[in-house]
Amino acid sequence: MDLAPAGEYRSSYREDMTIFPTRNSRRAVLLGLILACGLPFLLGRYELGLLINIGTLGIAALGLNILVGFTGQISIGHAAFFGFGAFASAWLHERWHIPVALCIPIAGAMTAVVGLVFGAPAGRLKGLYLAIATLAAQFILEDFFARAQWFTGGVAGRITEPFALGSWVADREESYFYVVLAYVVVMYLGAANLIRTRDGRALVAVRDHYLSAEVMGINLAYYRTLSFGIASFYAGIGGALYAHYLLFVSVEAFNILFSIQFLGMVIIGGLGSVMGSLMGAAFMVLLPEVVQAGADLLSGSAIDRALKLGASISFLREMAVGAAIILFLIFEPDGLARRWRLIKSYWKLYPYSH
Amino acid sequence: MTTRTTILSLAAAMALTLPAAAQPIPVGHLMDLSGATSDVGTPFAQGVNDTWAWINRTRNGVAGRQVNALAFDYGYQAPRAVSQYQAWSRDRVVAINGWGTADTEALVRFVTRDRVPYVSGSYSAALTDAGGRSGRQGVEPAPYNFFYGPSYSDSLRAMLIWAAEDWKGRGGQGKPKYVHMGGNHPYPNSPKAAGEALAAELGFDVLPAIVFALTPGDYTAQCLTLKQQGANYAYLGNTAGSNISVLRACQAAGVNVQFLGNVWGMDENAMKAAGTAANGVVFPVRTAAVWGQPAPGMTNAQAISRISDQGGTAYRPVHYLAGICSAMLLAEAMDTAAANGGQVTGERIRDSFYARQNWVPNGFDGVCAPSNFTPADHRGQLTVALYRARVTGDTSQGSVGDLIQSGVMRLESVKTVTLDRRADWLGW
Numbered sequence: 017m018d019l020a021p022a023g024e025y026r027s028s029y030r031e032d033m034t035i036f037p038t039r040n041s042r043r044a045v046l047l048g049l050i051l052a053c054g055l056p057f058l059l060g061r062y063e064l065g066l067l068i069n070i071g072t073l074g075i076a077a078l079g080l081n082i083l084v085g086f087t088g089q090i091s092i093g094h095a096a097f098f099g100f101g102a103f104a105s106a107w108l109h110e111r112w113h114i115p116v117a118l119c120i121p122i123a124g125a126m127t128a129v130v131g132l133v134f135g136a137p138a139g140r141l142k143g144l145y146l147a148i149a150t151l152a153a154q155f156i157l158e159d160f161f162a163r164a165q166w167f168t169g170g171v172a173g174r175i176t177e178p179f180a181l182g183s184w185v186a187d188r189e190e191s192y193f194y195v196v197l198a199y200v201v202v203m204y205l206g207a208a209n210l211i212r213t214r215d216g217r218a219l220v221a222v223r224d225h226y227l228s229a230e231v232m233g234i235n236l237a238y239y240r241t242l243s244f245g246i247a248s249f250y251a252g253i254g255g256a257l258y259a260h261y262l263l264f265v266s267v268e269a270f271n272i273l274f275s276i277q278f279l280g281m282v283i284i285g286g287l288g289s290v291m292g293s294l295m296g297a298a299f300m301v302l303l304p305e306v307v308q309a310g311a312d313l314l315s316g317s318a319i320d321r322a323l324k325l326g327a328s329i330s331f332l333r334e335m336a337v338g339a340a341i342i343l344f345l346i347f348e349p350d351g352l353a354r355r356w357r358l359i360k361s362y363w364k365l366y367p368y369s370h
Numbered sequence: 371m372t373t374r375t376t377i378l379s380l381a382a383a384m385a386l387t388l389p390a391a392a393q394p395i396p397v398g399h400l401m402d403l404s405g406a407t408s409d410v411g412t413p414f415a416q417g418v419n420d421t422w423a424w425i426n427r428t429r430n431g432v433a434g435r436q437v438n439a440l441a442f443d444y445g446y447q448a449p450r451a452v453s454q455y456q457a458w459s460r461d462r463v464v465a466i467n468g469w470g471t472a473d474t475e476a477l478v479r480f481v482t483r484d485r486v487p488y489v490s491g492s493y494s495a496a497l498t499d500a501g502g503r504s505g506r507q508g509v510e511p512a513p514y515n516f517f518y519g520p521s522y523s524d525s526l527r528a529m530l531i532w533a534a535e536d537w538k539g540r541g542g543q544g545k546p547k548y549v550h551m552g553g554n555h556p557y558p559n560s561p562k563a564a565g566e567a568l569a570a571e572l573g574f575d576v577l578p579a580i581v582f583a584l585t586p587g588d589y590t591a592q593c594l595t596l597k598q599q600g601a602n603y604a605y606l607g608n609t610a611g612s613n614i615s616v617l618r619a620c621q622a623a624g625v626n627v628q629f630l631g632n633v634w635g636m637d638e639n640a641m642k643a644a645g646t647a648a649n650g651v652v653f654p655v656r657t658a659a660v661w662g663q664p665a666p667g668m669t670n671a672q673a674i675s676r677i678s679d680q681g682g683t684a685y686r687p688v689h690y691l692a693g694i695c696s697a698m699l700l701a702e703a704m705d706t707a708a709a710n711g712g713q714v715t716g717e718r719i720r721d722s723f724y725a726r727q728n729w730v731p732n733g734f735d736g737v738c739a740p741s742n743f744t745p746a747d748h749r750g751q752l753t754v755a756l757y758r759a760r761v762t763g764d765t766s767q768g769s770v771g772d773l774i775q776s777g778v779m780r781l782e783s784v785k786t787v788t789l790d791r792r793a794d795w796l797g798w
Contacts, residue, residue, distance in 0.1 A: 061459050061460055062456075062457050062459070062460035162554060171472075171555050171556055171559070172472065172508070172556045172559070173448060173556075175476070175479060189456075262449060262452050262456075263452075263479070263480070264448070264449070264476040266448045266472060266476065268447050269447065269448075334404075
């Protein structure tokens, strides 16, 4: 079937649940992947750096989206788990000399365990109370990072080694891009499939109405905690990828503001949307760059002189992120993912959209 | 050849050579205007920015090419500095004016790999071990890292040597007590071990360190600890903003301690903000003169200042002058690299740092202190000029310039200590 029929012709659950419904959509995905593989030959290091950032943050944001968007929990400590993954991977390599390629998944698993511990209150708490409990996780882990010299290198941070597979060393954007791309594909496919499983449906049921879910026999405490574990696993993988890209990890990066940024990505991208997480991450990474470019244009211009902006221009960047979140909440509460669907259906139905 | 063809060929030659000659040289500049150390980061960054603009305007850049100084405010966040560094690889910066300790140390490996000379605002001793021969834990070879001034550790050593003499001179009884104070951050931590070791060697009683954050706050508790422990000499490892909080809290608590400030811990702005609480603080000054003092190079410094202050009336704190000297070192090294038709590459710039003995940038005599760099030892300065902050009255009225003019505030030279170039102090 090359085109989607104009009506409901699906006769099995299998057809209903498929991720890519038509042959063309599968082709498009493959083509997209091939194009993505060609990007290092087309783009400069700076652009690839941005894409790598989008990938690593996108993976972590997806984890948060599983927690917030699919399970209806809340976490304002996601950056701490992201950081834990980064430090864990660096530590595993430095202390135990495990190859970086293995460190990343192990770091993800370690972070998942930590996430399960800090997610334990989720079994009993909801809403604002849970938010405060995760806030505690943020501060406990941040303090741990600053003090645990053996694990994190203390406040001075830790230098990490580049990703290597045999003799192939991914120490440049051009090569590391493929590592991140592979992880993005695996992690996003994983999440898309997770949602189709019994456990995934249970998570959504918990979000939609916890009482009904419990009546249907879903163990609330189990699934809420599990959701924290999965979210932390994604954060850990993202953090580990980040650590081996920057080649340096330091406690300063994983503060509460960064956690809020992850929430921002999920909200802007679209709560409960797998693709939305990546879009949100892309938005959050590119927005400061755009604002910076705008500020550079502005500095020294007539507007700058008239308003006496001067050094305050650098604060524009911080303000733009806040403004973007507010504007999205007002005008596009379902995020970029919905906007993308609207654009797609506009072209699909053009010119007969009514 | 007719005149016409001559003109045409000349024009063609010009068209071919001009763009190459006019291509600006990209130089990175990481500054902190919005982070924890922006109190002193702002005047320093202003000094660096004004210097590059002045070089472009009056000296036609470096070796006839304009310098494109790419200034970026990284908010004192090391990871942001690292990602900005990677973004700069697109612009192929040939050198960088940097700032903080955490970010500079994080970037050591990168600048070494990419051969980008890095003149930091951090004077961490760990950056001086260019050859990596000290064998100290956590110290890596830093062949591309330079800074203008004595290292934090060496400044503290000089202050301790002065303190030991001061204790004897005052007729102090028994062992004097020394305490290190600062945030738990690479920058205040940098000279901690070195200072405590020398203090013990000089016969001080070394007390457990006292922690206070890099940001201003209420530090009465720290002052009470100081009082309780009976400390005689206390090192303030943070930057001016949080040190002011400590000085004021300690004045209120009636603590009688001789404070020793880090080079970034005290300046004219901090003196005004702290008022009489800052009176008596001893701290190192990296420049041979402070603003407005008569020196042959002061006219050039004032010309640089007019870049951002057309009236030429602004009083510039010590950090502004240090910014000028830091940028001038790099500019002259680039000039030397370009001499005799050379390319301005990172490697050649680095080698140019070794080209001079007792190096004072041309035209800045009496302002910038002389530096000596060797391929194995990047301790540029071992002579530490110690000054004492004198505040005799109310500083709440009038500008810093007025207060200095009226003598309410002044910087008073105390002693100049020249340290030995000890091999075991390299990188520490």
